[in-house]
Amino acid sequence: MVVATVAETKKQKRALSGVLLFDKSTGFSSNQALQIVKRLYRAEKTGHTGTLDPLASGLLPLMFGEATKFAADLIDASKTYRTKVRLGFSSNTGDAEGELTKVSTRALESITLDEVKQVCAQFVGEIQQTPPMFSALKKDGKPLYEYAREGIELDRPARTLLIHQLDVMKVEHNTIHGEGSCTIELEVNCSKGTYVRTLGEDIAKALGTAGYLTELRRTAIGDLKVERAYTLDALKVLGESETPFDALDAVLFPVDALLGSLGKVELNNEFARRFSHGQRLPLSLVDAKPGRVRVYGETSAQDVNTEVSNTAFKGNSRFMGTGILETDGKGALLRPDRLIQVNL
Structure with missing residues (x-):
């Protein structure tokens, strides 16, 4: 059995996913801010979108893990x-x-x-x-x-x-x-x-x-506001608590927080499994708006239940990624666009 030393444990990276709304102060670059927060979280994979110059302050979304796949979605946002x-x-x-x-x-x-x-x-x-x-x-x-x-x-x-x-x-x-x-x-x-x-x-x-x-x-x-962001000082306070990672992780938004402007498709277990394998899905959606959508899969077997809306899903679901919805007035075809790793 191999026992990790204290030093090795401290350096161990964490594979977490989510979005941190960071309130950057002046005096350092966006990349410097990212590296500071990355070390604080001991995050394995990070990224940011919407660069701020050292002179500028304010909202800088930082992405962890699977959220980095959707960093480009904020580039087009106002x-x-x-x-x-x-x-x-x-x-x-x-x-x-x-x-x-x-x-x-x-x-x-x-x-x-x-x-x-x-x-x-x-x-x-x-x-x-x-x-x-x-x-x-x-x-x-x-x-x-x-x-x-x-x-x-x-x-x-x-x-x-x-x-x-x-x-x-x-x-x-x-x-x-x-x-x-x-x-x-x-x-x-x-x-x-x-x-x-x-x-x-x-x-x-x-x-x-x-x-x-x-x-x-x-x-x-877009819909992300600086009022919900955390400064570096605030994050350091969380990092000094009794359970620092629990406190830090609690302020992360889910991966799909970057995609609030997209429509939404909800799939049952079987459809979700097929979608995660890259399969195209024929859906009985007549009035759906074509284009890129968020896709969610149910974590328990139910009847096929799909809809496109901007309302929160009331059942037990998990974000799977984005898809492209094609419609012809009689039905719809959903094809995978960008998927994240999920266990359904």
């Missing part, structure tokens, strides 16, 4: 941010980390709340946005920010984006180092690929001046 834009100065990076240059094109004290609201209204809906040079987009396999650090400016095609909502929370006038200053606070809900730094710069330009981001906080990704 994002909500709270941000502050200081007017009258430009930054070569678009944020407080860059080199600042004063721009005296108009009197900042004349900027009013009504004017900012009118300008921001022009940015709601479809917009064209040119990605910043200080970004991770690549040209010939090299990130744009590396070109920018070398003083090289490249042509970047504008991209079509969607600003779902843009609210002006506050316009604040104050004095910094003896000079008048104006900062606008915004909340924006936008499509994937939106650079809030660039949006802030474009709004400032439309106001007749320049601007850069001083704060950026992500408050939501």
Whole structure:
């Protein structure tokens, strides 16, 4: 019999699955945050989606185990941010980390709340946005920010984006180092690929001046909200309890928390078994909406009972993965898309 030493036990990785809503603070990257939490959980397999720069804080979903298979599902989800834009100065990076240059094109004290609201209204809906040079987009396999650090400016095609909502929370006038200053606070809900730094710069330009981001906080990704997220300090407190892993695991959301926008199909034992083996299933669904769906299998034998809805399953079921539902008005065919390991 082989007995593990204390050191080996401490290093042992755990094969757990779930989603942690993490509230990242400023000062470290998304990957650094992931590695810290991974060590805290002693997790075997981890991943994250929706990268936040070191300057940014807020919601960063971290995936464990089987949940990593669905990380890409959050990429297409809309994002909500709270941000502050200081007017009258430009930054070569678009944020407080860059080199600042004063721009005296108009009197900042004349900027009013009504004017900012009118300008921001022009940015709601479809917009064209040119990605910043200080970004991770690549040209010939090299990130744009590396070109920018070398003083090289490249042509970047504008991209079509969607600003779902843009609210002006506050316009604040104050004095910094003896000079008048104006900062606008915004909340924006936008499509994937939106650079809030660039949006802030474009709004400032439309106001007749320049601007850069001083704060950026992500408050939501799709239906996931930062109010339900845990900070690193809060996780460390759980990790110091009498049963640390029980406490830490209790705050994880199930794997399917990433897929709340998808429809739902529920299968009985026999259909679930066949689905888990990669078989296509003919279903008696007439009014079902075709497309990608969440699939759940019952853990006890019952009559075939399938439905598509967004309501919680009231019986004893287990998430199996996603499927593609094809319909012809007379019935439906469910084929496996992305499966997770389950024991039915």
